[in-house]
Amino acid sequence: MFSNVLFWDIAPYVTLAVLIVGTWWRYRYDKFGWTSRSSQSYESRLLRIGSPIFHFGILAVFAGHVMGLLIPPRVTHWLHVSDYAYHLQAVIAGSIAGAAALAGIGLLIYRRFTRPAVSAATTRGDKVMYVVLVLAIVVGLYCDLIGTGPHGGEFHYRYTVGLWFRRIWLLQPHGEVMINAPWDYQLHALIGMVLFTLWPFTRLVHAFSAPIAYLFRPYIVYRSRAVAANGEMVGAAAPRKGW
Numbered sequence: 001m002f003s004n005v006l007f008w009d010i011a012p013y014v015t016l017a018v019l020i021v022g023t024w025w026r027y028r029y030d031k032f033g034w035t036s037r038s039s040q041s042y043e044s045r046l047l048r049i050g051s052p053i054f055h056f057g058i059l060a061v062f063a064g065h066v067m068g069l070l071i072p073p074r075v076t077h078w079l080h081v082s083d084y085a086y087h088l089q090a091v092i093a094g095s096i097a098g099a100a101a102l103a104g105i106g107l108l109i110y111r112r113f114t115r116p117a118v119s120a121a122t123t124r125g126d127k128v129m130y131v132v133l134v135l136a137i138v139v140g141l142y143c144d145l146i147g148t149g150p151h152g153g154e155f156h157y158r159y160t161v162g163l164w165f166r167r168i169w170l171l172q173p174h175g176e177v178m179i180n181a182p183w184d185y186q187l188h189a190l191i192g193m194v195l196f197t198l199w200p201f202t203r204l205v206h207a208f209s210a211p212i213a214y215l216f217r218p219y220i221v222y223r224s225r226a227v228a229a230n231g232e233m234v235g236a237a238a239p240r241k242g243w
């Protein structure tokens, strides 16, 4: 079927091409715009709660995807991990990570639209990106939790979605395996591809330049105490020792 070839054999390569060329283009022509466009100076209380919950959650989701999509089942069989045990840990760990990512992004979006200064710094591109990002997370969680029921309790996506995903990188597209994946898994993969094509043109590019240590770095000091020309101390607070 043509739609099958289009969605599962052609679309992944279009996605990769847009992601790679788009990222290069963005870096080449918008180096100074390559930023998360932090809004911390407009509001920091909700950001301090929502941002780490979202980022730690999505990092765990990413690790789960690497494990589930890139590692073939024969490796886990070799390690004496049954499909049932694999599925169980994937659903438990995945749901916790996905729920954290959803709660975090929910709080960040709430903040974005209830704090006027943050809203004013929000572009149309940000809004589109939020919609696609939230859809990817919600449908992923649906696959994990609700979708698991109607599929007979356990759907072993590694034999369909995982196989399809690995073949893309081997330049041996094998889209027909996706016909055997339930609709929610297909929808989730399609939304994922849409998100990756938007990636280079949004604030998400900051993910490519965020070193891991970024998560544990000291706070950025936005204002420090300084001595004005007349000798008076100005600034918000005295600098603290350490970080």
Ligand code: HEM
Pocket (backbone or CB within 6 Å): 060, 061, 064, 065, 068, 069, 090, 091, 093, 094, 095, 097, 098, 101, 133, 136, 137, 138, 139, 140, 141, 143, 144, 157, 161, 165, 185, 188, 189, 190, 191, 192, 193, 195
């Ligand atoms: C083409 C790309 C993608 C593929 C093939 C894919 C595949 C999958 C699969 C198979 C599951 C279900 C895991 C299970 O049933 O145990 C899942 C879950 C999930 N996905 Fe994706 N995904 C993709 C992209 C994304 C993106 C871009 C996001 C968000 C930024 C995302 C977020 C999630 C979340 C939150 C879950 C539920 C928690 C979890 O199991 O990790 N996915 N994904």
